[in-house]
Amino acid sequence: MRLDISYDGTNFSGWARQAGLRTVCGEIEEKLGTVLRTPLQLTVAGRTDAGVHATGQVAHVDVPVDVLPEDPSMLVRRLARFLPKDVRVKRVSFAPEHFDARFSATRRHYEYRLTTAVYGADPLRVRDIVSYPKVLDLERMRTASEKLLGLHDFAAFCKRREGATTVRDLQRFEWERDGDVYTAFVSADAFCWSMVRSLVGAVLAVGEGRRDIEWIEDLLREKSRSSSILVAPAHGLSLVRVDYPADADLAARNQITRDVRTAPGGCCGD
Numbered sequence: 001m002r003l004d005i006s007y008d009g010t011n012f013s014g015w016a017r018q019a020g021l022r023t024v025c026g027e028i029e030e031k032l033g034t035v036l037r038t039p040l041q042l043t044v045a046g047r048t049d050a051g052v053h054a055t056g057q058v059a060h061v062d063v064p065v066d067v068l069p070e071d072p073s074m075l076v077r078r079l080a081r082f083l084p085k086d087v088r089v090k091r092v093s094f095a096p097e098h099f100d101a102r103f104s105a106t107r108r109h110y111e112y113r114l115t116t117a118v119y120g121a122d123p124l125r126v127r128d129i130v131s132y133p134k135v136l137d138l139e140r141m142r143t144a145s146e147k148l149l150g151l152h153d154f155a156a157f158c159k160r161r162e163g164a165t166t167v168r169d170l171q172r173f174e175w176e177r178d179g180d181v182y183t184a185f186v187s188a189d190a191f192c193w194s195m196v197r198s199l200v201g202a203v204l205a206v207g208e209g210r211r212d213i214e215w216i217e218d219l220l221r222e223k224s225r226s227s228s229i230l231v232a233p234a235h236g237l238s239l240v241r242v243d244y245p246a247d248a249d250l251a252a253r254n255q256i257t258r259d260v261r262t263a264p265g266g267c268c269g270d
Contacts, residue, residue, distance in 0.1 A: 051234030098250035130236035141207040145173040156222035157198035
């Protein structure tokens with residue numbers, strides 16, 4: 001089954017299950033397992049970090065045939081009774097053949113919000129908008145973001161995981177301003193650990209005038225995480241959408257995703 005999920009990440013230690021910690025995955029697995037009376041394990045499109053939110057998270061779960069509901073959409077109402085208020089399963093459906101929430105995804109879309117208002121974030125948005133009372137040059141930020149687009153090794157922006165590649169295809173990195181609120185729209189085929197918040201943090205340094213555009217370009221030549229990047233706070237970040245191909249193309253997409261990503265002029269193993 002496919003699950004479409006939203007959550008406020010404030011009081012979660014991220015998505016991934018962790019012994020002794022409250023996680024989004026742990027909450028849903030426990031409650032769904034209770035409803036279906038069988039232990040279950042979710043696979044997710046994007047494992048968000050502690051404090052990060054989602055309005056468009058996607059997961060899948062394999063369910064034994066003998067407990068599989070005839071109409072999975074009925075689980076939405078039942079889960080609403082069991083789940084805490086900071087996580088909602090908005091839709092449950094039968095997944096098509098070869099669907100994998102992680103490996104079938106073609107891209108993930110994130111939004112990052114901050115406000116430069118001197119009084120801070122509006123009280124009703126304090127959980128998902130970062131207070132950043134500084135003067136920012138929007139055009140410099142847009143120029144810096146454009147320099148990062150494309151297929152690169154983003155090692156400088158990632159916390160490296162053993163055996164994992166840091167090569168990614170950054171397809172969108174744009175900024176919009178509405179009064180004091182700045183929103184970054186960031187899309188890629190996939191993201192490595194802390195990559196989005198590092199990208200935002202680096203561009204903000206340029207927007208403040210602390211760094212120049214050349215510094216951003218130099219970061220793409222780094223082969224390890226850069227200590228010069230200040231990671232932006234987690235609560236400004238939300239996963240808003242995950243894209244998937246047509247059902248007939250799912251198996252091929254799974255294979256492509258599992259293949260080793262190769263950056264121009266270099267190679268990394270996945």
